[in-house]
Amino acid sequence: MPAPHTVDGVAQMPMEGIALNYTFDEADADERHSTQYFEIFGNRGIYHEGWTAVTAHRPPWLMATAGAELPTLDEDRWEVYDTRTDWSQARDLAAEHPDVLDRLKQLFLVEAAKYQVLPLDDRTVGRHTQESRPPHPFEGRSSITLYPHMQGLVEKAAPSFFNRSFMLTARIDTDGASSEGMLVGIGGRFGGFALYVLDSKPVFCYNFCDRERTFVRAPDSLPRGESVVSLHFDYDGGGIGKGGTVTLCIDDVAVANGRVESTARAIFSMNEQLDIGVDRGSPVAEEIARRGRFAFTGTLRDVRIDLARGGGVPAAERRKVELATH
Numbered sequence: 001m002p003a004p005h006t007v008d009g010v011a012q013m014p015m016e017g018i019a020l021n022y023t024f025d026e027a028d029a030d031e032r033h034s035t036q037y038f039e040i041f042g043n044r045g046i047y048h049e050g051w052t053a054v055t056a057h058r059p060p061w062l063m064a065t066a067g068a069e070l071p072t073l074d075e076d077r078w079e080v081y082d083t084r085t086d087w088s089q090a091r092d093l094a095a096e097h098p099d100v101l102d103r104l105k106q107l108f109l110v111e112a113a114k115y116q117v118l119p120l121d122d123r124t125v126g127r128h129t130q131e132s133r134p135p136h137p138f139e140g141r142s143s144i145t146l147y148p149h150m151q152g153l154v155e156k157a158a159p160s161f162f163n164r165s166f167m168l169t170a171r172i173d174t175d176g177a178s179s180e181g182m183l184v185g186i187g188g189r190f191g192g193f194a195l196y197v198l199d200s201k202p203v204f205c206y207n208f209c210d211r212e213r214t215f216v217r218a219p220d221s222l223p224r225g226e227s228v229v230s231l232h233f234d235y236d237g238g239g240i241g242k243g244g245t246v247t248l249c250i251d252d253v254a255v256a257n258g259r260v261e262s263t264a265r266a267i268f269s270m271n272e273q274l275d276i277g278v279d280r281g282s283p284v285a286e287e288i289a290r291r292g293r294f295a296f297t298g299t300l301r302d303v304r305i306d307l308a309r310g311g312g313v314p315a316a317e318r319r320k321v322e323l324a325t326h
Contacts (some may be wrong), residue, residue, distance in 0.1 A: 170302075
């Protein structure tokens with residue numbers, strides 16, 4: 001199928017790369033993709049016809065060192081490997097083949113110019129300024145209602161729960177039977193939280209970086225029929241990554257509370273998501289690990305997320321919890 005040159009009057013970028021069609025009928029066909037560049041945060045690489053040149057401008061072990069000074073891009077040391085015989089890149093041949101290195105470095109610049117890599121930018125978080133980043137889909141909204149078909153919302157597109165108070169409110173119907181399953185969850189095994197039902201009892205789990213899990217459990221089963229399960233997280237404030245108080249409610253009556261001592265500062269995961277009514281990723285808690293997608297067995301009508309501005313549950317909602325607790 002030919003790719004369109006324009007869509008709605010907008011010129012389209014070409015579909016880069018080498019199509020694999022030629023391999024379908026000839027599995028041992030000669031390789032047609034003979035050159036490949038790589039670049040991220042100033043780390044660069046170039047492969048061409050069996051040779052590979054790489055330079056680690058900002059290696060992970062340096063990024064993790066506070067106050068470490070980076071060399072300039074011109075000062076980076078390049079390495080050369082013959083990946084036809086040394087695919088694990090164990091023996092650097094830069095000193096033995098300076099001509100190959102020079103040729104590969106020039107080829108990297110050619111490829112970088114072709115694929116809009118230049119100018120090189122070795123910043124990390126500094127790249128994402130308020131002016132340069134795209135608008136967040138929930139920016140400026142303090143209340144969002146999500147529905148069961150809204151699954152797999154990646155974390156960068158999901159509401160931000162970090163360093164603030166929030167509320168989760170799920171309207172459910174057990175259909176007159178015992179129930180279990182996910183109501184709402186974000187993150188997974190290595191960090192995140194989830195509000196779910198287990199053995200007909202609501203449970204909230206906060207997973208702090210796979211180091212500490214805090215559970216708040218309702219002591220009694222849900223009523224048969226319709227009910228509202230809500231979770232109030234009241235952030236301590238006073239900085240980032242602080243703790244908070246958790247109150248679990250059923251039909252606006254507080255049934256359990258607990259304390260989360262530490263919270264994630266800015267991210268749970270690079271590849272998990274926010275799910276409604278199911279758990280598509282890895283489990284936040286081990287007790288739901290072998291339950292597959294852990295779909296809610298009753299009827300989940302919707303989940304409302306209320307985000308406090310600058311910390312603290314909205315006054316009216318906090319007062320409701322206080323009255324219910326007393």
